[in-house]
Amino acid sequence: MKINPREVAVCILTEILNDGGYNNVVLRRTLDEYDDLSSLDRAFITQIVNGTIKNTIYIDYMISKFIKIKINKMDKDALSILRSGVYQLFFMDRVPESAVCNEAVKISKNLCQKHIHGFINAVLRNIIRNKGKIEFPEKNTNEYLEIMYSYPKWIIDMWTREYDYDTVLNMCQFLNSDPEVNICVNTTKIGVDDMVGLLESKQITVKKGKYVANNLRLSGTANITFLEEYKKGYFHVQDESSMIAVEVLSPKEDEHILDVCAAPGGKSFFAAIKMNNKGEIISGDIYDHKLDMIKEGAGRLGLSMIKPVVQDATIEDEKMEQRFDKIIVDAPCSGLGIVRKKPDIKFNRTQKDIEELIKLQRNILENASKYLKSGGILIYSTCTLSKRENIDNVNWFIENFDFEMCDMTEFLPNNLKCDTAKQGYVELLPHIYDTDGFFIARLKKL
Numbered sequence: 288m289k290i291n292p293r294e295v296a297v298c299i300l301t302e303i304l305n306d307g308g309y310n311n312v313v314l315r316r317t318l319d320e321y322d323d324l325s326s327l328d329r330a331f332i333t334q335i336v337n338g339t340i341k342n343t344i345y346i347d348y349m350i351s352k353f354i355k356i357k358i359n360k361m362d363k364d365a366l367s368i369l370r371s372g373v374y375q376l377f378f379m380d381r382v383p384e385s386a387v388c389n390e391a392v393k394i395s396k397n398l399c400q401k402h403i404h405g406f407i408n409a410v411l412r413n414i415i416r417n418k419g420k421i422e423f424p425e426k427n428t429n430e431y432l433e434i435m436y437s438y439p440k441w442i443i444d445m446w447t448r449e450y451d452y453d454t455v456l457n458m459c460q461f462l463n464s465d466p467e468v469n470i471c472v473n474t475t476k477i478g479v480d481d482m483v484g485l486l487e488s489k490q491i492t493v494k495k496g497k498y499v500a501n502n503l504r505l506s507g508t509a510n511i512t513f514l515e516e517y518k519k520g521y522f523h524v525q526d527e528s529s530m531i532a533v534e535v536l537s538p539k540e541d542e543h544i545l546d547v548c549a550a551p552g553g554k555s556f557f558a559a560i561k562m563n564n565k566g567e568i569i570s571g572d573i574y575d576h577k578l579d580m581i582k583e584g585a586g587r588l589g590l591s592m593i594k595p596v597v598q599d600a601t602i603e604d605e606k607m608e609q610r611f612d613k614i615i616v617d618a619p620c621s622g623l624g625i626v627r628k629k630p631d632i633k634f635n636r637t638q639k640d641i642e643e644l645i646k647l648q649r650n651i652l653e654n655a656s657k658y659l660k661s662g663g664i665l666i667y668s669t670c671t672l673s674k675r676e677n678i679d680n681v682n683w684f685i686e687n688f689d690f691e692m693c694d695m696t697e698f699l700p701n702n703l704k705c706d707t708a709k710q711g712y713v714e715l716l717p718h719i720y721d722t723d724g725f726f727i728a729r730l731k732k733l
Contacts, residue, residue, distance in 0.1 A: 290321055292328040294394045296335040297367045303340065303631060304370075305363040310340055310631040339374040341463050341630040344437035346373045352421055353413045364398040365407060372411050376418075384415050432456065436463055441638045442623065449674045454716065458672065461718035466627040467494070467504040468511060471525040471557050473588050474501060475564055485516055497721060498700035499530045501557065520588040525553035528624075528715050528725035532617070532668045533557045535698045535713075535729050540565040542612040547600040547655050550577030552584045552593075554615050559590040569611075571598030600651040607658040613665070616655050618648040620669035620676050624717065624724020645675055652684050656732065665690065665730045670723055672716070677726040681712060685730070695729040 299317050302308040314336055318329055339346065347358050350369050358366065372391045375382045388411045395407045424430040432443045436459035446455045472482045479500060486493045486505065496502025503522070511517055511524070530553075538544055538558040546555045549570035559568055570581050570593055578595045585593040598604065600616075621641055622632045652667065659665055667684070669676055685691060692711025699705070703720070705713040712728040 290324060290328070291390070291394065292324070292332045293335070293371065293390050294397060295321065295324075296332045296339075297364065297371050297394055297398065299332070299336050300339055300367040300371060301363050303336070304343065304367065304634075310336070310629060334379070335371050335374060337465075337630060338378055339370050340634075341626075342374060342378065342437045343370065343634065344439075345434055346370050346377075346437075348423075348434050349373050349377070349414060349421065350410065353410050353417075362399060362403060365395065365403045368394050368398070368407055369410060372407075373414065376411070376415065388412055388415070427452065432459055436460065438633055442633060442636075445638075445673065457718040458716065458724070462624075462626045462724070464627060467506050468508060468524065469496070469526045470503050470505060470511070470522040471499075471530055471553065471560070472501045472503060472522050473520055473556075473560055473590075475560055476519070476589060477521045479503070482516070482521055485521075486514075489514070496527050496530075498703050499527055499534060501560065502527045502530055518587070523553060523556050523584055523588060525557060526625075526723045526725075528670070528720070528722035529553055529617075529668075530557055531700070531703070531713075531715070531722075532615070532666055532725070532727045533561065534700065535695050535727050536613055536615060536664065536666045537698050538562050538566075538613060542566045543610060544568045544613045544615070545607070545611040545655070545658055546570045546615040546617070547598065547651060548572065548617055548619060549595070549615075550574070550580055552581040552595075554617055555581065555593050556584060556588055556590060558615070559585075559592050560588075562592065564590055564592050566592055568593045569598075570595045571600065573597070573599045600654060601647065603654050603657060609658065609660050611658050612660060612663050614655050614659050614663070615666050615668070616652055617666075617668045617670075618644075618651055618676075620644060620648070620671040621673055622670055623672045624670045624715075624726075627717075627723070641673060641675060645680065648676060648680050649683060652680065653688070656684075656688050656690065659732045661732055663732050664693075665732065667726075667728045667730060669726045671726070672714075672724040677714065678712060678728075681728045681730070689733040690730045691733060693729055693731045695727075698729070 299313055302313050303310050351358055368391050372387050375387045391411055392404055392408045395404045424434050429443045429447055433440055472479045483493050491505055492507045494504040533554050538561050540562050549555050550572040555568050555570040572578050581595040621636050621644060626633050694709045695711060696708045699708055715722050715725040717724045
């Protein structure tokens with residue numbers, strides 16, 4: 288029997304939105320299970336899943352206008368069928384409305400009880416008939432941002448306290464867009480231009496990065512881990528924002544560097560590349576399976592200077608005191624700067640998580656500070672847009688420990704301008720810098 292890609296997408300959505308599965312994990316695992324799916328079907332499934340998750344609040348708002356039952360009381364498979372159908376109707380122009388309805392009913396016959404089949408058909412056709420008549424919240428209000436861009440109220444409220452309204456609007460729009468795949472070229476094995484040529488020969492669209500010479504941005508590719516160039520260690524996946532953090536670290540040959548919370552290893556890898564694989568990088572993480580990722584990556588890339596170690600960054604290790612020239616603290620965070628790539632993050636995080644994360648981040652900073660030599664450099668970075676996790680943590684740190692923020696202007700790419708760089712930190716707002724949302728501070732031990 289031929290696999291129905293829409294039904295596969297519906298089942299993935301149910302596992303993610305109703306059963307608590309992680310978007311990237313469930314999507315990758317499911318696609319791997321269906322070996323005979325064409326590349327077009329894989330792309331179609333991925334678009335429906337990611338697009339529906341990104342726009343869940345908007346989609347549920349639409350559905351709620353046409354049903355009497357509460358969304359959270361609905362049969363979970365029926366809800367996933369409606370959600371994916373509404374996504375196709377409003378966000379996929381090339382999909383005929385009749386096909387959306389017919390396929391939704393067909394899927395319901397496989398997944399739902401008989402009385403639900405007609406319900407699915409009626410709701411979708413009613414939405415189609417009334418497409419232009421639906422009322423939305425008033426513009427320039429927080430509720431407008433919550434509904435139109437599908438962000439929980441607490442996130443919009445936090446952002447509108449920390450940024451002006453237009454900035455939040457632009458962030459929401461950008462973070463709902465489709466991301467390119469960013470890679471870091473391993474220049475210990477191949478030149479950037481040669482890497483571009485190899486990828487373009489495979490009909491992959493390649494753009495050079497905006498700020499970092501090793502960065503390439505790819506589109507028109509499926510699973511890049513299947514590429515021969517990946518297997519040969521010519522590159523690893525890493526966003527340009529994360530690479531900028533390593534540029535600010537400015538690692539040198541023969542230095543001793545500690546990367547706490549290192550998994551999946553991108554910063555350790557790029558630092559080792561910049562050091563021409565000469566020196567030592569200790570890459571710590573608390574979980575064995577994450578260390579395995581670092582070991583595999585370092586081995587594939589041929590970066591023998593990287594030494595993965597089991598390390599709980601919240602527990603002091605006296606053997607490591609004042610041992611390192613430089614330290615990377617890429618702290619666990621709320622991840623609100625990477626929702627383009629992991630859209631389920633905005634629904635899996637809560638305000639309480641922020642409070643717990645701040646305690647964790649400060650604990651890690653305190654311990655890491657003890658491992659740095661006097662005069663050494665510590666980079667604190669996150670992939671989130673939350674001042675309490677970012678600049679507030681840095682201010683707390685320099686008030687309580689013998690560190691100072693130092694001018695990072697000379698270490699930033701020439702075309703990356705930020706008014707706060709002289710003060711020792713940058714906040715990469717995604718819509719301005721065309722990167723993930725990211726925070727980087729450069730701190731010197733006195």
